Amino acid sequence: MARRAVELGNGRVDILVNNAGMFPFGPTHDTTEEAFEDVYSLNVKAPYFLVAELAPLMVKRGKGQSSMYRQWSRITGCPA
Numbered sequence: 001m002a003r004r005a006v007e008l009g010n011g012r013v014d015i016l017v018n019n020a021g022m023f024p025f026g027p028t029h030d031t032t033e034e035a036f037e038d039v040y041s042l043n044v045k046a047p048y049f050l051v052a053e054l055a056p057l058m059v060k061r062g063k064g065q066s067s068m069y070r071q072w073s074r075i076t077g078c079p080a
Contacts, residue, residue: 013057014058014065016050021042021043
């Protein structure tokens, strides 16, 4: 995805906004390993590797912005 953004931007990306995220509501003991991997991949791995790919280009140009947004429920917790 990052490489495609660089291609579309003719080698330049000004801003990265990560607003994706998911959380399967329910008891922890009902969470399967597959569901956990899906959550981890989207919430942790995707933003990490997007920043790893795009931030060096922004630093090289001397400007750029990366913003991460998360749902309030992930910050405060939700009763199951």
